[in-house]
Amino acid sequence: MNPAPSTAVPTGIDPEYLSDPDADRIRALIDHVCGHGAADILRAALPPGVPDAVVDMVSRHCRFDHAALLVFPERLGDLLDRLPHWGLRTTEVVPSTVVRDRIAERLGLRAESVEVHIVRCALPGDGVAACEGRNLELFAVAPVPGADFARLRAEERARNGETHFAFRVVEPTPITLLDLHDLLVSRDEVRRDGGGFNPHEDTFVLYFRSIGEPASDRWPRRLEILATGSYPEVLRRHAAPRPAAGRAGSPPREDSSREDPTREMLHLVTGAWVTQAIGVAARLGLADHLGDGSRSVADLAEAAGAEPDRLGRLLRLLAGHGVLRAEADGHYRLTERGALLRTERDGSLAALADLYSGLFFTSYLGLEHTVRTGEDAFTRVHGRESFEYFAEHPDDARLFREAMAFGTVVFDAVPAALDLPPGATVVDVGGGDGELLLRVLRDHPSARGVLFEQGHVVEAARELLAVSAAADRCDLVVGDFFTGALPDGADLYLLARILHDWADPECLVVLRALARAMPADARLAIVERPIVEAGGSVLPLRFDIQMMTNARGRERTVAEYRALLAEGGFELLDLRPLPLDMAVLTARPRPAQG
Numbered sequence: 001m002n003p004a005p006s007t008a009v010p011t012g013i014d015p016e017y018l019s020d021p022d023a024d025r026i027r028a029l030i031d032h033v034c035g036h037g038a039a040d041i042l043r044a045a046l047p048p049g050v051p052d053a054v055v056d057m058v059s060r061h062c063r064f065d066h067a068a069l070l071v072f073p074e075r076l077g078d079l080l081d082r083l084p085h086w087g088l089r090t091t092e093v094v095p096s097t098v099v100r101d102r103i104a105e106r107l108g109l110r111a112e113s114v115e116v117h118i119v120r121c122a123l124p125g126d127g128v129a130a131c132e133g134r135n136l137e138l139f140a141v142a143p144v145p146g147a148d149f150a151r152l153r154a155e156e157r158a159r160n161g162e163t164h165f166a167f168r169v170v171e172p173t174p175i176t177l178l179d180l181h182d183l184l185v186s187r188d189e190v191r192r193d194g195g196g197f198n199p200h201e202d203t204f205v206l207y208f209r210s211i212g213e214p215a216s217d218r219w220p221r222r223l224e225i226l227a228t229g230s231y232p233e234v235l236r237r238h239a240a241p242r243p244a245a246g247r248a249g250s251p252p253r254e255d256s257s258r259e260d261p262t263r264e265m266l267h268l269v270t271g272a273w274v275t276q277a278i279g280v281a282a283r284l285g286l287a288d289h290l291g292d293g294s295r296s297v298a299d300l301a302e303a304a305g306a307e308p309d310r311l312g313r314l315l316r317l318l319a320g321h322g323v324l325r326a327e328a329d330g331h332y333r334l335t336e337r338g339a340l341l342r343t344e345r346d347g348s349l350a351a352l353a354d355l356y357s358g359l360f361f362t363s364y365l366g367l368e369h370t371v372r373t374g375e376d377a378f379t380r381v382h383g384r385e386s387f388e389y390f391a392e393h394p395d396d397a398r399l400f401r402e403a404m405a406f407g408t409v410v411f412d413a414v415p416a417a418l419d420l421p422p423g424a425t426v427v428d429v430g431g432g433d434g435e436l437l438l439r440v441l442r443d444h445p446s447a448r449g450v451l452f453e454q455g456h457v458v459e460a461a462r463e464l465l466a467v468s469a470a471a472d473r474c475d476l477v478v479g480d481f482f483t484g485a486l487p488d489g490a491d492l493y494l495l496a497r498i499l500h501d502w503a504d505p506e507c508l509v510v511l512r513a514l515a516r517a518m519p520a521d522a523r524l525a526i527v528e529r530p531i532v533e534a535g536g537s538v539l540p541l542r543f544d545i546q547m548m549t550n551a552r553g554r555e556r557t558v559a560e561y562r563a564l565l566a567e568g569g570f571e572l573l574d575l576r577p578l579p580l581d582m583a584v585l586t587a588r589p590r591p592a593q594g
């Protein structure tokens with residue numbers, strides 16, 4: 001961090017203005033901005049105790065731009081006259097719309113009756129090196145007659161509620177902005193606080209307000225992320241409701257574990273027991289037996305062919321984790337969470353719960369071996385690599401396909417995230433049983449599809465296709481994406497949940513084969529669950545271990561995907577978020593050099 005200069009305030013301040021309450025605030029803000037390094041200013045705009053990794057990531061992509069303050073001069077000219085006394089050089093005065101609208105709303109007035117100007121000014125460079133290149137934005141609110149205005153002015157002077165510290169993204173891309181956004185909102189203490197795009201200035205802003213005592217005695221923890229350009233996807237994500245996890249309404253027993261490290265650790269260490277309990281519930285078909293109703297333990301035990309005492313204890317644990325609800329009469333019913341174990345529903349997790357507590361669970365006995373040696377856990381435990389194993393075990397292969405069908409919750413959002421020209425041909429490489437391709441064809445009625453898969457999987461896809469209205473627009477091609485030629489000449493190639501199955505060398509074989517098969521103007525759409533660096537959701541990290549244990553693959557950060565794609569002959573263009581931490585990453589073949 002930059003050392004604080006011994007005196008931050010430029011000399012030559014006219015003492016007359018120090019008695020003005022706004023003058024005092026402006027001076028204190030100059031002190032704060034000139035007296036601290038950018039990382040310290042950032043830290044003070046984020047929650048107390050924010051990890052270094054978060055500060056580092058924001059610092060890597062952004063530079064400090066300005067600090068903002070709401071002030072109340074009698075006349076705008078008065079303020080402009082005074083600024084040189086603080087060594088401030090006015091660079092621009094423009095009308096404000098966003099802040100004006102917010103103030104008008106608070107005063108219960110029409111926006112047009114409130115006048116707010118943004119006075120942009122550069123901080124002095126001379127003698128205060130830390131101020132070089134830093135700016136203030138003073139939002140000058142013209143007097144509005146009425147008691148409420150007096151109250152607003154008094155409150156704002158006391159609270160500085162509109163103050164923020166703005167960091168500008170140096171090389172903005174949708175991917176960088178999404179990464180930054182997700183990193184910040186992944187912290188429970190950070191709240192989204194509005195944002196928007198100003199077309200006149202081609203400027204995009206996101207505001208974040210953090211809970212916690214102010215870092216200094218007066219400035220709120222309010223951060224603005226600023227970028228040139230328009231990023232509607234990021235804005236949509238910013239406006240979306242916070243994910244339910246960790247919010248009020250989660251089962252209290254789980255949440256209470258957060259307070260005590262021993263309890264919390266015990267919770268983690270015993271997590272596999274819960275995986276097993278849910279897996280057994282899935283294999284006993286408890287959710288289907290319960291349906292929409294409630295049943296007694298004895299009744300359920302009979303229906304599921306289970307021993308009542310042991311089943312009762314299993315149900316009690318599942319209720320503790322919010323999978324079931326115990327009713328006053330001792331009956332159990334499904335919660336919304338538990339209903340995901342019903343087999344006959346979209347997005348069923350029943351097969352996944354069975355697979356993750358069964359075949360894929362036993363592989364974890366080889367995790368230590370994998371971590372120690374780098375050798376594949378699944379192969380060590382089951383004798384062969386997972387896709388070879390499935391080719392020889394049809395029942396397990398069916399369970400795997402059914403488990404993958406859970407991804408359809410995510411697939412529903414994929415077609416809208418693809419840019420497909422009319423009449424386009426789409427090749428789904430390793431497309432499984434065709435669930436994703438069928439959704440794309442359904443949403444794009446003029447598109448044609450090609451499903452490229454291994455022989456035994458294509459047979460399953462044939463069954464699904466047979467009952468689909470898009471059957472006549474879809475061809476099935478049996479092939480091996482490592483050794484066979486891929487269908488060429490199409491407009492869009494899908495690689496959904498393929499790259500994460502493999503290590504980089506295998507991925508490069510597939511990517512280079514794709515680069516050879518794809519026309520120069522075709523697009524590659526990769527559906528994966530990218531790891532958000534530093535403090536993002538833990539789900540991609542869990543799946544990363546899963547890929548290491550039950551495949552030879554890994555989850556990757558966006559930067560790793562970008563690098564992998566570049567090595568495979570592609571350029572990453574865009575990232576569009578999907579539910580459950582997944583995303584569509586769009587790439588194009590890199591034009592041949594020279």
Ligand SMILES: C[S@@+](CC[C@H](N)C(=O)[O-])C[C@H]1O[C@@H](n2cnc3c(N)ncnc32)[C@H](O)[C@@H]1O
Pocket residue numbers: 387404405407429430431432433436452453454457479480481482495496497498501
């Ligand atoms: C994790 S699944 C993903 C399936 C589908 N894309 C989805 O997202 O539901 C991986 C798929 O890759 C296929 N696959 C594995 N090795 C392959 C190969 N060498 N050639 C073609 N497909 C392969 C498997 O059969 C499997 O369907």
